[in-house]
Amino acid sequence: MSPLLSVRNLRVSFPTRSGMFEAVRGVSFDLGRERLGVVGESGSGKSMTGRAILGLVRPPGRVEAERMELGGESILNLPEARMRRLRGSRISMVMQDPKFSLNPVMTVGRQIMEGYRLHTGKSRAAARDKALEMLAAVQIRDPERVFHAYPHEVSGGMGQRIMIAMMLAPDPEILIADEPTSALDVSVRNEVLRIMDRLVGARGMGLIFISHDLNLVAQFCDRVLIMYAGRVVEELPARDLHAAKHPYTQGLLNSLPRLDRPVERLAVLQRQEGWRDALPAETP
Amino acid sequence: MLTVENLDVWFGHAPERVDAVKSASFTVPQGESFGLVGESGSGKSTILRAITGLIDTWSGRVIVAGEAIAGRHRSRAFHKTVQMVFQDPYASLHPRHSVDRVLSETLYLQGMDRIDQRIARLLDQVGLGQGFRFRYPHQLSGGQRQRVAIARALAAEPKLLLLDEPTSALDVSVQAEILNLLGDIRAERGLTYVMVSHDLAVVAHMCDRLAVMREGRIVEQMDAARLRAGAAEGDYARALIAASTGYARET
Incomplete structure (x- = not known):
């Protein structure tokens, strides 16, 4: 089966006073109907990879790739008008903090309807039904009330569920979730993940799950890319993450305090210059 | 070292009054590291802020090193005994003050000599070294800034450090470095810590005992071994521990 999304040798660079800075340096992967985790520390290029796919890197930032195809069709540096038609209807994105991604002066219902109508051209009545249906699908107990609420009247967890409802309403093929649960408390986090898990599974979507949390990615995803300094240093099935081979991945795992494994001192990551240039480890 | 009895903290006036902390009581003996855990809005940071005098709408008894405190005013001796490290190292350092100025001002205000x-000793102690002395916050990484914030807290030679989510804004590899540093400093100086965190694994690593908070109340106190075993007495604490061990997939 051909992949939903195919990326080869993606590069994102920004001009700085001391020359070009490369935030993403040759990232390649295929995404099928699966949950793909992208993990790394701040500055590893994981968010920039997601933004590049959605065409959200603004000039003077530059995106280059040998290939960036959505369903066999190139989406590399498309004109903004064409990209805007793809964005939301075929690829959607949920960002970290719903406080900043929801419009504060528009009711939740109107925001969901707006996006849905823009991409499907359906009537107001159909959009309203869809919005209520989506709010119910993300386990909001009183969809009618939330429909008429403003973003500041809902909690962070509810805000993130609203974002998921809005993003999934036009039935995209791919959802890019950039740290979707990092701003949430653990109990709420698991609820939001459960909802995403069910919806993505039921619709056969491809999910790119960007996170700094290795354990979460190991539990939630099918496959994981580990990024360091703009490159993928290791790729492996999520359930094998704890048997990672690359010293960077191992270092990250060891530096985490764990409830089930008391240690006197935490292991500290010794960064090596070679990691910046290492090619991805072979995966069988 | 620290005794808190029936602490109530509130914001605003009736009818909009919000009770952020409701009759919280706990005791931290000298040399112990005590954790406060709970979800956002449970009142854990508010307790620290009331102790240091950043909030004055509170009642109850708070005794620090034998001295009862009240309202917003704190004595000079209090600030010599108690120092605080905040969550966001980007927000807690003055952007136009060099590391040297941050530390020398603090030392001067604390009435220190030499x-x-x-300054040289403090920088060495937090693992930064002399090379960082004349840098500004924007020339430092998040972890380095948090080291400066720790050096500033240590400048007064305090006995009690209040740590409000000291590593939650940092990458995990940097978090490990800062937690190790805090552990070393406590061992060297025999300090007492009260650490607020939402991360139970961090608290289990750093603290001897902890209190679990929910909606302003302390619902349970336990030691770290109990936390690790997931053997909380109450349903809420048990659910919190279970939730923080991760996500179980359905498909």
């Missing part, structure tokens, strides 16, 4: 030597 300021120049003390």
Whole structure:
């Protein structure tokens, strides 16, 4: 089966006073109907990879790739008008903090309807039904009330569920979730993940799950890319993450305090210059 | 070292009054590291802020090193005994003050002598070294800034450090470095810590005992071994521990 999304040798660079800075340096992967985790520390290029796919890197930032195809069709540096038609209807994105991604002066219902109508051209009545249906699908107990609420009247967890409802309403093929649960408390986090898990599974979507949390990615995803300094240093099935081979991945795992494994001192990551240039480890 | 009895903290006036902390009581003996855990809005940071005098709408008894405190005013001796490290190292350092100025000002206000030597020693102690002395916050990484914030807290030679999510804004590899540093400093100086965190694994690593908070109340106190075993007495604490061990997939 051909992949939903195919990326080869993606590069994102920004001009700085001391020359070009490369935030993403040759990232390649295929995404099928699966949950793909992208993990790394701040500055590893994981968010920039997601933004590049959605065409959200603004000039003077530059995106280059040998290939960036959505369903066999190139989406590399498309004109903004064409990209805007793809964005939301075929690829959607949920960002970290719903406080900043929801419009504060528009009711939740109107925001969901707006996006849905823009991409499907359906009537107001159909959009309203869809919005209520989506709010119910993300386990909001009183969809009618939330429909008429403003973003500041809902909690962070509810805000993130609203974002998921809005993003999934036009039935995209791919959802890019950039740290979707990092701003949430653990109990709420698991609820939001459960909802995403069910919806993505039921619709056969491809999910790119960007996170700094290795354990979460190991539990939630099918496959994981580990990024360091703009490159993928290791790729492996999520359930094998704890048997990672690359010293960077191992270092990250060891530096985490764990409830089930008391240690006197935490292991500290010794960064090596070679990691910046290492090619991805072979995966069988 | 620290005794808190029936602490109530509130914001605003009736009818909009919000009770952020409701009759919280706990005791931290000298040399212990005590954790406060709970979800956002449970009142854990508010307790620290009431102790240091950043909030004055509170009632109850708070005794620090034998001295009862009240309202917003704190004595000079209090600030020599108690120092705080905040969550966001980007927000807690003045952007236009160099590391040298941050530390020398603090040392001067604390009435310390040999300021120049003390700055050098503090920087060594937090693993930064002399090379960082004349840098500004924007020339430092998040972890380095948090080291400066820790050096500033240590400048007064305190006995009790209040740590409000000291590593939650940092990458995990940097978090490990800062937690190790905090552990070393406590061992060296015999400090007492009260640490607020939402991360139970961090608290289990750093603290001897902890209190679990929910909606302003302390619902349970336990030691770290109990936390690790997931053997909380109450349903809420048990659910919190279970939730923080991760996500179980359905498909």
